[in-house]
Amino acid sequence: MNTLCTSLGVRKGSWTEEEDFLLKKCIHKYGEGKWHLVPARAGLNRCRKSCRLRWLNYLRPHIKRGDFEPDEVDLILRLHKLLGNRWALIAGRLPGRTANDVKNYWNTHFQKKLNTVAPPPPPYRQKINNKCGEISKNEIIRPQPRNFSRAKKNISHWCNNKSMITNTLDKDDELCKEIVVNICDKTTGRETTLSSIDDDGVKWWTSLLENCNEIEEEEAITNYEKTPTTLLHKGYNGEGNSMEQGQNDDWDEFSVDIDLWNLLN
DNA sequence: AATGTACGCAACCGCTCGAAA
DNA sequence: TTTTCGAGCGGTTGCGTACAT
Numbered sequence: 001m002n003t004l005c006t007s008l009g010v011r012k013g014s015w016t017e018e019e020d021f022l023l024k025k026c027i028h029k030y031g032e033g034k035w036h037l038v039p040a041r042a043g044l045n046r047c048r049k050s051c052r053l054r055w056l057n058y059l060r061p062h063i064k065r066g067d068f069e070p071d072e073v074d075l076i077l078r079l080h081k082l083l084g085n086r087w088a089l090i091a092g093r094l095p096g097r098t099a100n101d102v103k104n105y106w107n108t109h110f111q112k113k114l115n116t117v118a119p120p121p122p123p124y125r126q127k128i129n130n131k132c133g134e135i136s137k138n139e140i141i142r143p144q145p146r147n148f149s150r151a152k153k154n155i156s157h158w159c160n161n162k163s164m165i166t167n168t169l170d171k172d173d174e175l176c177k178e179i180v181v182n183i184c185d186k187t188t189g190r191e192t193t194l195s196s197i198d199d200d201g202v203k204w205w206t207s208l209l210e211n212c213n214e215i216e217e218e219e220a221i222t223n224y225e226k227t228p229t230t231l232l233h234k235g236y237n238g239e240g241n242s243m244e245q246g247q248n249d250d251w252d253e254f255s256v257d258i259d260l261w262n263l264l265n
Numbered sequence: 266a267a268t269g270t271a272c273g274c275a276a277c278c279g280c281t282c283g284a285a286a
Numbered sequence: 287t288t289t290t291c292g293a294g295c296g297g298t299t300g301c302g303t304a305c306a307t
Contacts, residue, residue: 014275052293099294
């Protein structure tokens with residue numbers, strides 16, 4: 001047993017079955033979130049980060065273990081090409097897989113191969129200078145925090161009243177294309193055109209993907225808090241696959257995932 | 266059988282971001 | 287507007303195990 005402790009007396013190292021049990025019990029009772037309260041609530045002598053990590057990477061229901069399927073590997077490769085080391089985002093597209101799993105898999109199976117070619121700097125930290133240059137290993141589109149600000153909490157309402165009627169993909173340049181989306185307000189009948197490239201040269205749709213995940217997770221977590229056992233059986237794992245389980249129909253018509261898929265193909 | 270090495274996974278650390286005060 | 291704090295993320299480390307010698 002690992003008995004390493006910090007100066008504050010917080011336990012570190014491998015988790016025991018008893019600790020796992022206490023953490024699970026706590027999450028089932030109070031739901032995910034408020035991690036700073038979890039150690040006290042669960043009666044664990046662990047820091048909140050440790051608790052969060054243990055839950056996300058190991059204890060959460062429906063976490064898929066074992067070898068990655070060939071199609072999962074393919075998706076990882078494609079998404080990594082597009083997003084860089086954004087493991088959380090990549091994992092969000094792989095139901096049941098955690099960011100840590102994906103990262104470990106990548107480091108184990110691909111990192112060494114890449115290093116033999118050229119050691120790339122952390123691509124997601126680099127600014128994209130050219131709007132329409134070819135995307136290379138070092139020119140990764142970094143999703144920017146462009147959320148729907150105040151409207152975020154009412155996003156479902158927004159989605160209910162607006163439908164995306166077209167999205168045009170430029171066939172010439174795969175990754176630097178401008179995506180034009182016409183949004184029609186069902187209530188007024190007014191159409192608004194959004195471009196994928198804004199003033200900063202940032203593709204808003206990439207951050208939109210993040211927003212989708214956040215909202216899915218927020219809603220799922222809220223629901224989870226209300227009826228944990230029901231959702232446990234329904235299969236929510238908080239990893240962005242809640243839609244697969246038939247939840248959150250508001251997003252079914254939202255075609256951003258399709259766009260991403262198109263880009264990857 | 267014993268020892269050394271490589272590999273994979275779980276966990277920790279430090280940083281950034283965003284929300285709240 | 288600034289400061290503080292919690293949450294989340296990616297990089298890195300360390301341990302256990304499998305395999306080779």
